[in-house]
Amino acid sequence: MSDPRLEIIGKRLEKVGRIVAVSSGKGGVGKSVVASALALALRDRGHRVGLFDLDFTSPATHVILGVGDLFPKEEHGIIPPLAHGLRYMSITYYALDKPAPLRGSDVSDAIIEILAITRWEELDYLVVDMPPGIGDATLDVLRLVEGISFLVVTTPSRVAFETVKKLLTLLKELGIPTIGVVENMVMESSSPIREQVEQLGQNYLGTVRLDPGLEGALGDVNKLMGTAFAKAVTEITSEVERRLQSETTNL
């Protein structure tokens, strides 16, 4: 018995330039908001961008972006609709706002299914909002998606960074390119995270300060991109682009 889906995943992604997985060691570090703002910042820089919410049990980007009643078109697979200029894919098209209580093997099957049916058009960047940690979804993405680079989000908390270290170690051991680490929700003027990231031989991409105005801007992309949070992510986006370009040049 062969699974015919595995053969076509690469083909489905062949028109995508760079795939950036926004990941974290644990939940609650602001990964989905960073992923959404990163995708919008890349869009604002004139790129063709897709956003794929791969957090099937706790999707959030549809709320952050306020995508409304979109649904993919079926045409030899499915074509992700445009949401605020982003090609947008999420399990919420199919699960709506209901709980999706999936075990690891179901998460794997759903990821394979969606990767196999989704026809991404020509994109410069596909940003993937990953579920936290190094469980099934992360392992499946590492197994199935070629040419992916990771952007890792942490907070200044030792608890968050401890789990990020594990993720970074795994990625390094597997030879998966890591663009760097974003430190989110920063409150103090000095934090030991930059030094610790650099000690691990990773790039510290930048600091995003805790922004009390962020919550009120969720669901409205214009408001969102006007926040201090999004301005910080936009600066980091330039650094992300620069690093990805130099990586490509060095190949």
Added chain:
Amino acid sequence: MAEGVISTATKIAKEEGLDEVKEVVVKIGELQQVEHDVLNFALEQLRTPIMKDAKFVLETIPAKLKCRVCDEEWDFSPEELSEEVSEAIHFVPEVAHVYMKCPGCGSPDFEVVEGRGVLLASIKGVKKDE
């Protein structure tokens, strides 16, 4: 889906050194509710030279579900689902856990024992030098 079947069959035929594929057997899990006519039509459209005379055999595997909490076993009944839910399960069968519950205890924590998706079961072909 048809693209995946053709790519996989072509890959296996090459690996096995077949010069011509005579038969491709595809098992279709009932849960995914793939219509035979639609899949067959798509396979015909995508037929590659190595399988120009191949027969496509499509078999439906009934979907059997088993609750992980109370061990209740039951059969999938697509006729009980609305069109929207059927379509959602067709695209991503795992969303069955969103819309269906164990008839015994009401849990969404069930296993699809068999009949989930589309599988390439076997291919038959010939090698010219034999």
